[in-house]
Each structure stands twice: as C-alpha cells, then as structure tokens.
Amino acid sequence: MVAVVAAGGVLAACGNRRSPYMFDARGSEAHRVAGLWWLMFALAAGVYAVVGGFILVAALRGRGTPEGRASRITENAFIWLGGLLVPTAILMVLAVVTVQTTSHLRRPERDPLRIEVVGKRWWWQVRYPAQRFTTANEVHVPVGRPVEIGIDSDNVIHSFWVPQLGGKVDTIPGQHNVWRFRATRAGTYLGECAEYCGVQHANMRFLVVAEPAAAFDRWVARHLTPHSAPTSDLTEKGQLVFLRETCAGCHTVAGTTAQGDEGPDLTDFGSRLAIGADTVPNDPGNLAGWIADPQSIKPGILMPPTALAPGELHALVAYLESLR
Amino acid sequence: MALTDDVRTGITEHDLHEIWKDAPGIPGFFSTVDHKRIGLRYIYTSFAFFFVAGLTALVMRAQLTAPNSHVVSPSTYNSLFTMHGTTMIFLFNTPVLAGFANYLLPLQLGARDMAFPRLNAFSYWIFLLSGVFIYASYLIGKPPDGGWFGYTPLTGGTYSGGVNLDFWGLGIVFVGISTTVGAVNFIVTIFKLRAPGMTVNRMPMFVWSILSMAFMVIFAVPAVTVATGLLELDRLFGTKFFVPHLGGSVLLYQHLFWFWGHPEVYILFVPATGMISMIIPTFSRRPLAGYVWVAASLIAIAFISFGVWVHHMFATGMPVQAMAFFSAVSLIITVPSGVQFFAWIATMWRGVIRFSTAMLFAIGFLLIFLLGGITGVMVAVLPFDWQVTDSYFVVAHFHYVLNGAVVFPIFGAIYYWMPKMTGRRLSERLGKLSFWTMFVGFNVAFFPMHILGFLGMPRRIYTYQAGLGWDTLNVIVTAGSSSPPARASPSGTGPGASGGARRRATTRGAPTRSSGRPPRHRPTTTSPPHRSSPAGIRCGTSARSPTPSRATTRPPAASGPKGRSCTRSPSQPASTPSPTARNASLTRPTCRWCSPSASPSCSSGCS
Ligand code: HEM
Ligand SMILES: [Cu+2]
Ligand SMILES: [Cu+2]
Numbered sequence: 001m002v003a004v005v006a007a008g009g010v011l012a013a014c015g016n017r018r019s020p021y022m023f024d025a026r027g028s029e030a031h032r033v034a035g036l037w038w039l040m041f042a043l044a045a046g047v048y049a050v051v052g053g054f055i056l057v058a059a060l061r062g063r064g065t066p067e068g069r070a071s072r073i074t075e076n077a078f079i080w081l082g083g084l085l086v087p088t089a090i091l092m093v094l095a096v097v098t099v100q101t102t103s104h105l106r107r108p109e110r111d112p113l114r115i116e117v118v119g120k121r122w123w124w125q126v127r128y129p130a131q132r133f134t135t136a137n138e139v140h141v142p143v144g145r146p147v148e149i150g151i152d153s154d155n156v157i158h159s160f161w162v163p164q165l166g167g168k169v170d171t172i173p174g175q176h177n178v179w180r181f182r183a184t185r186a187g188t189y190l191g192e193c194a195e196y197c198g199v200q201h202a203n204m205r206f207l208v209v210a211e212p213a214a215a216f217d218r219w220v221a222r223h224l225t226p227h228s229a230p231t232s233d234l235t236e237k238g239q240l241v242f243l244r245e246t247c248a249g250c251h252t253v254a255g256t257t258a259q260g261d262e263g264p265d266l267t268d269f270g271s272r273l274a275i276g277a278d279t280v281p282n283d284p285g286n287l288a289g290w291i292a293d294p295q296s297i298k299p300g301i302l303m304p305p306t307a308l309a310p311g312e313l314h315a316l317v318a319y320l321e322s323l324r
Numbered sequence: 325m326a327l328t329d330d331v332r333t334g335i336t337e338h339d340l341h342e343i344w345k346d347a348p349g350i351p352g353f354f355s356t357v358d359h360k361r362i363g364l365r366y367i368y369t370s371f372a373f374f375f376v377a378g379l380t381a382l383v384m385r386a387q388l389t390a391p392n393s394h395v396v397s398p399s400t401y402n403s404l405f406t407m408h409g410t411t412m413i414f415l416f417n418t419p420v421l422a423g424f425a426n427y428l429l430p431l432q433l434g435a436r437d438m439a440f441p442r443l444n445a446f447s448y449w450i451f452l453l454s455g456v457f458i459y460a461s462y463l464i465g466k467p468p469d470g471g472w473f474g475y476t477p478l479t480g481g482t483y484s485g486g487v488n489l490d491f492w493g494l495g496i497v498f499v500g501i502s503t504t505v506g507a508v509n510f511i512v513t514i515f516k517l518r519a520p521g522m523t524v525n526r527m528p529m530f531v532w533s534i535l536s537m538a539f540m541v542i543f544a545v546p547a548v549t550v551a552t553g554l555l556e557l558d559r560l561f562g563t564k565f566f567v568p569h570l571g572g573s574v575l576l577y578q579h580l581f582w583f584w585g586h587p588e589v590y591i592l593f594v595p596a597t598g599m600i601s602m603i604i605p606t607f608s609r610r611p612l613a614g615y616v617w618v619a620a621s622l623i624a625i626a627f628i629s630f631g632v633w634v635h636h637m638f639a640t641g642m643p644v645q646a647m648a649f650f651s652a653v654s655l656i657i658t659v660p661s662g663v664q665f666f667a668w669i670a671t672m673w674r675g676v677i678r679f680s681t682a683m684l685f686a687i688g689f690l691l692i693f694l695l696g697g698i699t700g701v702m703v704a705v706l707p708f709d710w711q712v713t714d715s716y717f718v719v720a721h722f723h724y725v726l727n728g729a730v731v732f733p734i735f736g737a738i739y740y741w742m743p744k745m746t747g748r749r750l751s752e753r754l755g756k757l758s759f760w761t762m763f764v765g766f767n768v769a770f771f772p773m774h775i776l777g778f779l780g781m782p783r784r785i786y787t788y789q790a791g792l793g794w795d796t797l798n799v800i801v802t803a804g805s806s807s808p809p810a811r812a813s814p815s816g817t818g819p820g821a822s823g824g825a826r827r828r829a830t831t832r833g834a835p836t837r838s839s840g841r842p843p844r845h846r847p848t849t850t851s852p853p854h855r856s857s858p859a860g861i862r863c864g865t866s867a868r869s870p871t872p873s874r875a876t877t878r879p880p881a882a883s884g885p886k887g888r889s890c891t892r893s894p895s896q897p898a899s900t901p902s903p904t905a906r907n908a909s910l911t912r913p914t915c916r917w918c919s920p921s922a923s924p925s926c927s928s929g930c931s
Contacts (some may be wrong), residue, residue: 019793020780022711033711040708044698058672062451068610068674075613080668083663084881091655098651098705102644106709156478157574159639163780167710168639172567172575173477177641194714196471198478199398202785299398317338
C-alpha cells in the first residue's frame with residue numbers, strides 16, 4: 001500500500017519533470033555557459049543580420065543596370081574590413097571571454113563533496129567514497145556546496161551530462177576525469193549519457209537531485225544506518241526469492257549475501273525515482289514488468305528476463321520497493 | 325611539359341587519337357582511363373550513395389518524429405546513423421568532389437588528361453568497391469553500428485564481436501587509399517600539366533581549391549587509414565593498440581581519427597568554395613574579387629586545419645591549457661573563410677546578378693554557410709562546446725556546414741557544369757523549384773535542431789521520452805527533412821536521370837582530349853586576370869548565338885569544339901536582356917570550364 005502511494009507521488013513528480021534546458025541553469029557551470037551563450041547570441045545575431053544584409057544587397061543592387069552599379073566601397077575594403085579586421089576583433093573578444101570563463105570553471109575548491117561515478121552499460125554506478133555507500137542512476141548533491149565528481153569507465157566511453165548543471169565529461173576507460181561544480185538551486189535534474197555507447201545509449205539517463213544541506217544529510221544518514229531485515233512476511237518471502245534467483249549474482253543489497261556487481265546496487269532501490277537508468281518511473285507495476293521482461297522495456301541490455309510465479313513476483317516487488 | 329611540336333616528335337594528331345582511344349565495348353568500359361568518363365562515374369556513383377544515405381536519414385527521422393516510437397529497433401537505428409554518416413562523408417561528399425575535380429582539372433589546366441590516368445581509374449574502382457564492400461554487410465544482415473567515427477573500445481572486439489564492423493573498418497581503409505591516390509594525382513596534374521603560359525597565379529580558383537584539398541588529403545587521410553587499420557589489427561589479429569586495460573590507449577584512436585577528421589571537413593568544404601568562386605563571378609559578370617586573397621585563404625586553411633582536431637575531443641578531459649590552444653586555433657581558422665566570404669560579396673557588389681539556378685544555389689550557400697560558420701565559431705569556444713558537443717546543436721551545425729555549405733555548391737555546380745558534361749540542358753524552371761524546396765526544407769529540417777540541442781537532446785539516440793519539450797520540434801524537423809525534393813537529384817534531369825547523356829558525354833564534352841594536343845595558353849600581357857575589366861576577360865558567349873528553338877534541342881555544349889569560341893573579345897556585349905536572356909543556357913558564357921575570374925585558362929581550354 002505504502003509502496004503504491006509512494007509510487008503515485010513519484011509518478012506525479014516525474015510528470016512534472018522539466019525539460020533539461022541548458023540555459024535554464026541550475027549549476028555554477030551552466031550559469032557561466034548560459035551567460036557566454038547570450039553574449040555570443042547577441043554577436044551572432046548582429047553578424048548574421050549585417051552580413052546577410054550585405055549578401056542580399058549585393059545580390060540586388062545591380063538589378064536593372066546594364067553594367068552594375070558603382071560603389072564607394074572598394075573590393076579591398078570589403079576583404080580587409082569584412083574578411084579580416086572585424087572578424088579578428090570579434091574573435092579576440094571571444095577568445096578573451098573564453099579564457100576568462102574557462103578559468104572559473106572546474107577549479108578545485110576547498111572541502112568538496114566527493115562522488116565517484118562509473119559509466120556502465122547502460123546505467124551509472126554512483127559511489128560516495130567518504131560516506132562509503134553505493135547507489136545507482138541517482139546522484140544526490142547538497143545545494144551550494146562544491147561537488148567533485150570523479151568520472152570513470154571500465155567498459156566503453158560514455159559521457160556524463162546534466163544540461164542544467166554544466167557541460168559534459170567523458171568516461172574514458174583507463175583515464176580518471178573529474179568534474180567540479182556547484183548546484184545553485186534545489187531540484188531534480190535530468191542527466192544523460194552523451195557519448196554513443198552501444199545499443200541502449202538512448203536510455204542511459206540518470207537524475208541529479210540537488211537538495212538543501214539538511215535534506216541531503218538525511219539522505220546520507222539513511223544510507224549509513226545498518227540495513228534492517230525485511231519487516232513483513234511478504235518482503236521476507238521476496239528476499240528469499242531475490243537471493244534464490246539469479247538476481248543476487250548481478251546485484252548487491254547491502255546486509256545480504258547478494259554482492260553481484262554486474263547490475264546496479266539495489267540497496268536503496270525503493271527510494272529511487274526511476275527504473276533502468278530513468279527508463280520508466282519506479283512503481284510496482286513497472287518493476288514487475290521490468291523483472292519479468294527487462295528486454296521489452298530496454299531491448300539489448302545485460303539483464304535477462306526471469307520467469308516467476310505471480311505470488312513470488314509480487315513478493316519480490318514488495319521486497320525491492322521496501323529497500324531504502 | 326607535353327609535346328608542342330609534331331615536327332620534333334613525329335607524332336601526328338591522328339596518332340594521339342589512336343593512343344588515347346578507349347577500347348570498344350565492354351572491355352573499354354572497364355579499362356577506360358579517360359578523366360571525363362571517370363569523373364562522371366565518380367559523380368554518378370557518389371550520387372547513388374547519396375540517395376541511399378538520404379533514405380536512411382528519412383527512416384531515422386520517421387523513428388524520431390514522436391517519442392517512444394517503434395518504427396525501427398534500437399540496433400537498426402544505430403546502424404542507420406552509422407551508415408548515413410559513413411556514406412555521406414566517405415562515399416558521397418569526398419568522391420563527388422573528386423569527380424568534379426577529375427572532370428574539370430585537365431580541362432581548366434589545358435591538359436590532355438590527369439597526370440596518371442591509370443592511377444585515376446584505379447582510385448575510382450577502389451572507391452566503388454569499398455563502397456559496395458561496406459554495403460555488403462547488409463547481406464549478412466548486420467550492418468556496422470559503431471557510429472561514423474567508430475570510437476574504440478566500443479568498436480573493438482570485446483564490445484562489437486560481429487564481422488559487421490570489419491566491413492566498416494576495412495572499407496574505410498580502402499576508401500582512404502583511393503582518396504589519397506586521387507589527391508596525389510591532382511597535385512601532380514596541377515604542378516606538371518598546366519598549359520604553357522598558365523602560371524599558378526592564373527589558375528582558375530577551382531584549381532586552387534583542389535590543390536589545397538589535395539594537400540590536406542595526403543597529410544590527413546593516412547591518419548584515418550592508420551586508425552582504422554590498427555583497429556582492424558586489434559579486431560582481427562588480437563593486437564592491443566586500443567585496448568585500455570592491456571596498455572592500449574583509446575584516446576590514441578581519437579587523435580588519429582580527428583587528425584584526419586577535422587581537415588576532412590575542409591577537404592569537403594574547400595572544393596565547394598572553389599565551385600562557388602567559379603559560379604559567383606560568372607553570374608555576377610565580374611571577375612572574382614581578391615583573387616590572390618582567396619587563393620591565399622585556401623592555402624591558409626590547408627595549414628590551419630591541421631591545428632584544430634582536438635576541438636572534437638573537448639569533453640575527453642584533457643588539460644585545459646592544451647584545449648585552450650586548440651580552441652584559439654579553431655577561432656582563427658574562421659578568418660580565411662571570412663576573407664573568401666567577403667571576396668564573394670565584393671564580387672557580387674558591383675555586378676549584375678543573374679539569378680540562374682546555379683547562382684541561387686550559390687546565394688543559398690552564402691546564407692546557410694554564414695550560419696554554419698557562426699555556430700562553428702561557437703563550438704570552438706571551449707566551455708560552450710562542453711555543453712553542446714554531442715547534442716543536436718552539433719548535429720545542426722555540421723549539417724549546416726556539410727549539407728548546406730557543401731551540398732548546395734555541388735548542386736550549383738551541377739547546374740553550372742552538367743550541361744557541358746552531358747550535353748543535356750537542365751530545366752531552369754525545375755531547377756529553381758528544386759532550389760527553393762531544398763532551401764526551405766533544409767532550414768525547416770535543421771534549424772530547429774539547434775534548439776533541440778539547447779533543450780538537452782543528445783545525438784545518436786533512437787528514442788526519447790515525452791514531455792521534455794522536444795516533441796513539437798522533432799515533428800517540425802521530420803516535416804522539413806521529408807520535403808521530398810530536399811534530397812532529390814536535380815529536378816529529375818540530374819545525374820540520376822541522364823544515363824543516356826553519359827554516353828554522349830565523351831564525345832560532346834570538352835574538346836581537350838579530342839584535340840589531341842594541349843593548347844597554348846595565351847596570357848594577357850597587360851594585367852593579370854583578376855584585375856582586368858570584366859568585359860575584357862569574359863569568355864564570350866557563343867559567337868553564333870543559337871536561336872532559342874535550336875538551343876532547346878542542341879545546347880551549346882553539343883555544338884562541338886569549333887562552336888565553343890572562347891574569344892576574349894572586349895567588344896562582347898554584356899548580354900543585355902534579350903529575348904533569349906530568360907533562358908539560362910543561352911546567356912551563360914559558352915565557356916563553362918572556367919569563369920571570368922580566370923579567363924586565360926578559358927582561351928586554353930576552349931579555343
Ligand atoms: C538529406 C538530408 C539529411 C537529413 C534529413 C539528415 C539527417 C540526419 C540525422 C537524422 C542524423 C542522425 C542524428 C543522430 O541520431 O545523431 C544524421 C547524422 C549525420 N549526418 Fe545527416 N542528414 C542529411 C544529410 C547529410 C549530409 C549531406 C551529410 C554530409 C555530407 C550528413 C552527414 C551526417 C553525419 C556525419 C552524421 C553523423 C552520423 C553519426 O552520428 O555517426 N547528413 N543526419
Ligand atoms: Cu551512451
Ligand atoms: Cu573539427
């Protein structure tokens with residue numbers, strides 16, 4: 001029951017999700033880039049209007065004359081001014097702005113929150129090394145505090161991108177990249193894989209939940225409390241199914257014998273907003289469908305379908321949704 | 325230099341014909357080394373590939389029209405964009421320009437053929453076979469799906485076990501060889517086979533652009549051949565060049581690939597600007613402004629284009645100082661393009677523009693390239709690129725440059741030169757219709773993609789969720805890209821439809837080969853071409869101006885070498901509107917191999 005209500009709330013929250021519009025900036029880097037964009041947009045609009053105007057006038061001004069119209073602007077003036085001097089001036093402005101903007105971005109800051117993200121096929125592993133817990137497809141950060149995300153891959157190249165927070169950082173196997181930013185406003189922001197990484201590249205999303213420090217601390221604290229055993233008969237049965245089936249070979253649930261790492265850590269699965277790297281909202285119906293046949297929801301992924309008796313599936317769903 | 329005197333060599337005109345004649349029948353079809361036949365084959369073949377790649381784009385757009393649709397499966401979509409990109413870059417754009425260069429270069433230089441005619445035939449056949457080879461992957465039911473730049477480790481054996489990527493990798497290796505060989509041929513032809521008297525500062529601008537392109541090719545293409553070659557060694561023989569946990573480097577692949585990949589966009593773009601530099605002067609009735617400036621820009625681009633490749637790797641987490649360098653160079657490279665741009669505007673400024681189809685395509689090119697160039701400057705700005713790279717903004721940008729700023733000039737060139745190549749006139753009415761549908765369709769299809777990028781839509785996704793603000797824009801994009809003529813061959817009379825004309829082309833085309841002897845170039849003694857007065861340097865419109873009724877059946881091209889007078893007569897009237905003026909092919913200067921900007925070559929190519 002609780003799960004259903006929670007899922008309803010989640011659904012509503014998802015329904016409200018806003019477009020990942022990069023100039024609706026909610027992070028330090030996105031703010032700077034948005035500022036840069038509006039400057040470039042103004043320049044570009046001006047350049048397009050002026051040069052486009054020249055093209056049209058050049059095309060039309062000779063109309064109806066036998067030999068073309070004379071002009072005070074010499075050909076060399078066109079080339080020197082339009083081709084060399086003005087562009088160079090604009091480019092110098094841009095170069096200065098570029099260097100200035102870049103120097104403010106991705107700089108190390110004191111006392112950052114460290115997070116390690118690993119791009120998997122086709123989901124994201126998220127670790128909080130200092131706090132020593134792992135989750136997946138959902139990154140929580142406190143608003144205002146500097147965040148340092150280490151970005152890695154042990155498979156192919158992906159790219160970590162949250163348009164409303166800032167630019168991309170690729171996950172390069174064999175290379176440790178770092179992305180530094182601050183969230184400036186609370187909210188849930190859509191993240192996406194931006195480097196083609198195989199069949200389910202399109203559905204390799206994630207969510208960044210930026211929340212006030214207090215809420216973030218509560219979220220962390222919940223992960224640090226020892227994980228309680230199932231509290232009802234149903235969830236207990238669900239746990240048995242989970243450990244008996246193949247699930248445990250691929251998934252981890254802290255405090256149990258399930259320690260697989262092929263798939264996302266499910267220790268806090270019930271509290272997550274979505275299933276399958278933000279492919280479908282997290283509700284019992286979707287979860288049951290996911291377990292029975294993940295390939296129909298996200299074709300080509302590395303999780304096999306599992307045939308279960310209806311009662312067992314029900315119990316398994318209840319168990320997973322109870323994990324927080 | 326080639327022979328100038330049969331007394332000295334003892335070779336007669338007749339002997340030359342015999343030596344260079346194609347063998348009859350089917351063996352002749354395969355063994356021909358005639359640059360004109362090969363050039364046309366390049367053009368027809370690459371348009372066939374263009375057509376196929378256009379279809380794949382349509383299917384992709386059908387899939388993306390609505391969120392969560394199931395027109396094609398995820399893996400099919402992935403192979404579609406891979407084949408689309410690969411075909412467009414390697415099998416359409418690069419070779420179609422090589423085709424024009426093959427056809428035009430000897431004519432504009434006054435040479436009998438390319439420097440290495442057999443090598444020329446070789447590169448065509450290799451191109452054809454590698455294209456067919458890549459598409460043969462459909463026979464095993466699994467086309468390549470690694471994206472057109474085939475990043476490792478995704479394309480390595482671990483994550484792409486099937487042979488489908490070997491079709492891709494080996495195909496690219498061979499098509500690279502074909503391109504390189506072709507470039508060597510262009511360079512030697514330009515340096516060694518110019519007609520006596522044609523100094524480099526009198527070469528038509530198209531020749532300059534091919535020279536610049538060919539130099540980029542010989543330095544850049546080996547890099548991609550090496551990248552895909554090493555990838556194939558990894559895949560087929562278990563080497564570890566790109567296997568990260570065994571000491572390989574995945575970024576090495578990217579460096580090799582983009583060391584070619586960025587010059588490649590200029591390899592495509594520079595010949596297109598060469599075409600524009602021929603078309604605009606002709607239809608402005610002015611010599612090209614700033615000949616030296618434009619030629620110098622082409623050379624500058626060839627150099628600078630090798631200093632910018634890292635802008636394709638801004639998100640890979642390289643040191644910021646290094647990236648700032650490439651960011652700056654990427655800004656600088658726009659200057660030579662700006663110079664060319666204003667040379668074209670200056671050419672038009674004092675001219676009288678005739679809005680032929682070719683000229684419309686040229687003006688459309690200016691308007692489109694202006695935007696593509698501006699967004700190009702934007703993506704050179706490092707932090708901005710972090711945001712928009714690999715998003716639909718970049719898809720918009722490169723289609724503005726590749727589809728707009730390269731394909732529009734190619735279409736313009738078809739309307740400009742094809743009548744002479746095939747002996748068939750293209751309908752101006754249909755041509756203009758096709759220009760306007762293409763121009764409008766193009767902008768409707770690709771402009772909204774900029775905004776989709778801002779709204780956070782990544783490229784290469786086979787589907788997307790509803791409610792992200794992308795739905796309406798995607799409908800518009802599909803509507804624009806499916807406006808049928810947007811990618812149709814020119815109004816049905818274009819290359820695709822003129823199979824009959826091809827056969828005639830070799831006899832009705834330019835006379836160089838049949839004249840047997842390279843013409844002597846007659847330079848002006850007074851002033852270099854770009855400074856001459858327009859009337860004095862224009863290739864004359866045919867002295868025997870055909871009547872309209874004759875022209876429709878026998879276009880000027882068909883009137884044979886003798887009718888193609890290219891006199892540099894200052895008395896030639898500047899084609900004031902006449903009853904025939906509405907008809908493009910009549911008022912065009914008869915000598916189309918070159919344009920007013922380079923009249924001396926005209927006298928060599930046409931007299
Ligand atoms: C005829 C109209 C065209 C349409 C409607 C079209 C449409 C598309 C679409 C839908 C994509 C896939 C975007 C994605 O999923 O990321 C794409 C990618 C691409 N297109 Fe086009 N395109 C057209 C013409 C061209 C031309 C003329 C060129 C180059 C000469 C070109 C070069 C490319 C390249 C290189 C890619 C990237 C492929 C990849 O991501 O691997 N396209 N195009
Ligand atoms: Cu991806
Ligand atoms: Cu580039």
